[in-house]
Amino acid sequence: xxxxxxxxxxxxxxxxxxxxxxxxxxxxxxxxxxxxxxxxxxxxxxxxxxxxxxxxxxxxxxxxxxxxxxxxxxxxxxxxxxxxxxxxxxxxxxxxxxxxxxxxxxxxxxxxxxxxxxxxxxxxxxxxxxxxxxxxxxxxxxxxxxxxxxxxxxxxxxxxxxxxxxxxxxxxxxxxxxxxxxxxxxxxxxxxxxxxxxxxxxxxxxx
Numbered sequence: 001x002x003x004x005x006x007x008x009x010x011x012x013x014x015x016x017x018x019x020x021x022x023x024x025x026x027x028x029x030x031x032x033x034x035x036x037x038x039x040x041x042x043x044x045x046x047x048x049x050x051x052x053x054x055x056x057x058x059x060x061x062x063x064x065x066x067x068x069x070x071x072x073x074x075x076x077x078x079x080x081x082x083x084x085x086x087x088x089x090x091x092x093x094x095x096x097x098x099x100x101x102x103x104x105x106x107x108x109x110x111x112x113x114x115x116x117x118x119x120x121x122x123x124x125x126x127x128x129x130x131x132x133x134x135x136x137x138x139x140x141x142x143x144x145x146x147x148x149x150x151x152x153x154x155x156x157x158x159x160x161x162x163x164x165x166x167x168x169x170x171x172x173x174x175x176x177x178x179x180x181x182x183x184x185x186x187x188x189x190x191x192x193x194x195x196x197x198x199x200x201x202x203x204x205x206x207x
Contacts, residue, residue, distance in 0.1 A: 003174070007067030008112040013132050016179045018188045022136065024113070024175040027154065028069040029061060032093060034165040035158065036101040044108050057157045061167060065109035069136075072098060072116035074164030076143070077153070085153035087170070091143030092117040095135070103127035115177055119189030128183050135181035137188075149175040 004012060006026025016022070031039075041047040042054055050058070076089035095102075095116030102114060103123040107130070114124070115136045128134055138146060149172050157167040180188040 001176075006069055006113075008069070009067070010112075010132055013112050013134055014183050016134050016182055017184070018179055018182050018186045020179045022177050022179060024069065024136075024177060025173045026069075026171075027064055028071055028113075028115075028170050028172055028175075029064055030071045030073045030075065030166070030168040030170065032072055032074055032165050033097055034161040035167055036098050036105055038158070038161075039105050039108070040101050044104050053157075057167070060157065061169075062109060064169065065111050067110060067112050069113035069115060070105070070111055071138075071170075072114070073168075075147075075168060077163055077168070080163065085156065085168075087147040087150040087153060087168075089143035090147040090150055092138040092140060092146075094118045095120050099124060106131050106133050115175075119180055119187065125181055125185060125187050128181055129185050132183035134179050134183060135187075136177035137180040138177050146175070149173060 001021045001023050003023045003025065006024060006028060042050055043058055072093045072095050073090055074093050075087050077085055078088050079085045092115060095118050099121045102120060103126060105111065106127040110131065112131065112133045113136055114133065115138050117138060117140045120135055124135065150170050151173050152171040154169040154171055156169065159166045
């Protein structure tokens with residue numbers, strides 16, 4: 001398993017290949033639907049003016065995301081009443097929901113890694129080649145095990161979005177993932193889909 005420290009360099013990203021297991025160590029952020037839409041509307045396409053703590057949060061997360069990693073995760077978190085946060089479960093959520101946003105977000109923040117499950121589409125794959133970046137697949141159904149990689153919750157932003165949708169700042173060690181979309185334009189998800197479609201077509205032709 002290749003060990004990578006966040007922030008990740010362009011050179012390290014370009015060396016990664018689909019199918020390669022990686023252990024990530026460093027600081028990463030979580031972000032799902034509400035966060036990606038907020039990023040796009042407020043700071044990338046600027047469909048709305050910043051309000052409340054928007055500008056403050058943007059200033060705080062931008063340096064973390066530069067060369068960094070965003071994790072599609074809706075965690076289960078303890079300590080909400082005391083502020084002594086701890087991740088109880090940290091499984092990946094389905095990434096394709098962020099496909100309309102992800103490429104633009106990667107470009108804007110210079111994000112090198114996107115973690116989730118299920119893979120993403122052509123727009124994100126193109127961004128992986130251009131930024132450059134990669135898509136890391138985390139194992140679904142292993143939420144408690146993955147949570148053990150979270151050494152500490154360093155903070156949280158946009159908690160008003162709700163616990164699953166907030167931006168959680170995590171210090172992780174040996175966070176286990178597999179590269180399934182790389183900076184060379186390869187997508188394990190697209191490859192498997194193509195092979196599956198061929199098998200289905202062959203079965204239908206024999207029916």
